[in-house]
Amino acid sequence: MQRVKCTIRYDGTNFYGFQVQPNKRTVQLEVENALQKMHNELIRIIPSGRTDTGVHAVGQVIHFDSPLTIDEKGWKKALTSLLPSDIQIVDVKKVEDSFHARYDVQQKEYRYRIHNFSERDIFRRNYVCYVPELLHIDKMEEACTYLKGTHDFTSFSSAKSTVKGDxxxxxxxxxxxxxxxxxxxxxxxxxxxxxxVRIIAGTLIEIGKGKRLPEDIQPIIEGKDRSLAGKTAPPQGLYLWHVSYNEDFTNIKYK
Amino acid sequence: MQRVKCTIRYDGTNFYGFQVQPNKRTVQLEVENALQKMHNELIRIIPSGRTDTGVHAVGQVIHFDSPLTIDEKGWKKALTSLLPSDIQIVDVKKVEDSFHARYDVQQKEYRYRIHNFSERDIFRRNYVCYVPELLHIDKMEEACTYLKGTHDFTSFSSAKSTVKGDxxxxxxxxxxxxxxxxxxxxxxxxxxxxxxVRIIAGTLIEIGKGKRLPEDIQPIIEGKDRSLAGKTAPPQGLYLWHVSYNEDFTNIKYK
Structure with a gap:
């Protein structure tokens, strides 16, 4: 068996998120369907983490184990030919059996794109969050400095979250x-x-509009209460941009 | 009855073109559905011309007649609230009964967008024509000079065309x-x-790749034979950009 690490890009518009759900088109379903065609059996994939309905990925990372002996270029070509046009294979690497796409994550980068203009752009309605009111980016930048660092982010976490631990x-x-x-x-x-990230974006948008002050971030964090932060910004502006791992596992240099 | 001229924008991705077809989602169907909700009866719309499946419009123009007395702002607001997110009302003007969105067209502008890069952009797969091979834009520009002017464009017209007249x-x-x-x-x-426009784009792409020469345009035009020109470029790169009318009818100044 060979463990394979695969970096994938997807347009989240027509997916009910990443994870398999009954009778729904999901990214996991499509990737596992492609792998099933190659293996004639179910090959489970493990992602760095899930993404929600409508959320995009520029550099999502998954791993899976395969009995096939195919080189990295061959994997990329085969999967590309079997996947639908809204999933793209960016990179394939054969890795050590000890590599794990979720447990070994060192850091993740997300980007949230806001279209801040007087007129809506219908051709990007699935790819940006549209905000017509002028946003004061200087205020938003100031707010960012309060978010940086190590904090208890309870206020910026969905109340529906079932995460155990701190x-x-x-x-x-x-x-x-x-x-x-x-x-x-x-x-x-x-x-x-x-x-x-969507609650951070929603809160920064409110600060950009002048509804809140940059320094309000501090009491929001300290309050450890979801209701103190801003609205959850819509999914279509969100991109899982990059996932970093310890280089020892993967032999890839990240920028 | 009031004749209404309406400039609309649409993302052609999820439409089977403009014109009504049985059991298909088309732009005409959606706009007429919105009008039906306002009138409780069928209100037919007339466009400047049709667009095909997957083709976009930035400034398509339609007209219709309505017994309702609504001002232009009111029309825009009402239609916007009734239309799906992939159709946008850009402008509404009340016009003379003699105005006709198709017969009165003075000129039309189309744009065809090619993404010319080594890597595909999946987030724009429905909005550009992807060409990975380097295109020599100087050759394409030279070819444009041969297309300009008055010509018999039989070679750049679909063989399936049923247009009468020259x-x-x-x-x-x-x-x-x-x-x-x-x-x-x-x-x-x-x-x-x-x-x-798609055959012109397909031919210019072949010239950009160096498969044909700019001066080949002249014998292609003179041959009056569709098979002499290049392939029909795909619909997703095409935008009906602007339709111009005699200002007397509409009192709008066009840029």
Whole structure:
């Protein structure tokens, strides 16, 4: 058996998220269908983590075990030919059996894209969060500095979350970038709670509108209460951008 | 009865083109459904022309007649609230009864967007034509000069076309614009034959690849034979960009 690490990109628009659900089109279902065609048996895949309905991935990472002897280029070609047009194989690497796509995550990067313009762009309605009111990016940037670091992010976690253990996470980098009429929120962290990036984005949007102040972030964090933070921003602006692992496992240099 | 001229934008991805067809989701069906909700009766719409499955519109124009007395802002608001998210109302104007969205067209502008890069962009798979081979835009621009002007465009018209009358059309402007890694073909003309812009785009792509020479356009036009021109480029790169009318009818200044 060979463990295979695979970096995949997907347009989340027409998926009911990543994880298999009865009678729903999911990313896991499509990837496992492609693998089943190659193996004539079910090959389970393990992702770095799930993504929700409508959420996109630029660099999701999965692993699986296969009895087939195919080189890395061959894997990429075979899977590409078997997958639908909204899933793309970015990279395939053969890895040690000890590699695990979820347990070995070192850090993850998410990006949240806001289209901040007076007019809606219907051609990007599934790829951005549309905010017509002018956002003050300087206020949003200031708020980012309060989010950075190690905190208990209970206030930025869905009340529906069933995560066991503490809600302390470390955000290594949180920033807002202007790209034309878009504002991109970039968040890099050790791990993320359920809906955490979307609640951060929703709160930053409210700060950008002037409904809250940048320094409000501090009491929101300290309050450890979901109701203190802003609304959960919609899924279509969210991209799982990059997942980093210890290089020893994978022999890939990350930028 | 009031004649209403309406400029609409749509993402053609999930439509079987513009025109009503049995059991198919079309733009006409959705707009007429919205009008039916307002009128409790069928209100037929007339477009400047049809668009095919997967083809987009930034500025399609339609007209219809209504017994309702609603001001232009009211029309825009009402239709916007009744239409699905992939159709947008850009502008509504009350016009003279003599205005006709198809017969009064003075010129139309189409744009064809090519993503010319080594890597496919899955998030734009429905919005561009992907060409990985490097295109020589200077050759494509040179070819455009042969297309400009008044010609018999039989060679650039679908063999399936059932158009009566001659196939002489005037192209006022044909050019290729570089936008990042995209090449946008802009075509402005008095009128267009079936698939004409997509066959022009397909032929220009072959010239950009070096498979044909810019000066080959001349014998292709003179041959009046569809088989002489290039392949029909795929629909997802095509946008009906703008339709111009005599200002007397509509009191709108076009850029």
């Amino acid at each position: 809600k302390i996470r470390t955000l290594y980098d949180v920033r807002c970038l202007k790209e034309g009429n878009d504002i991109v929120i970039r968040v890099v962290g050790s791990g993320f709670l359920y809906n955490m | 196939k002489i059309r005037t192209l006022y402007d044909v050019r290729c614009l570089k936008e990042g890694n995209d090449i946008v073909i802009r075509v402005v003309g008095s009128g267009f034959l079936y698939n004409m």
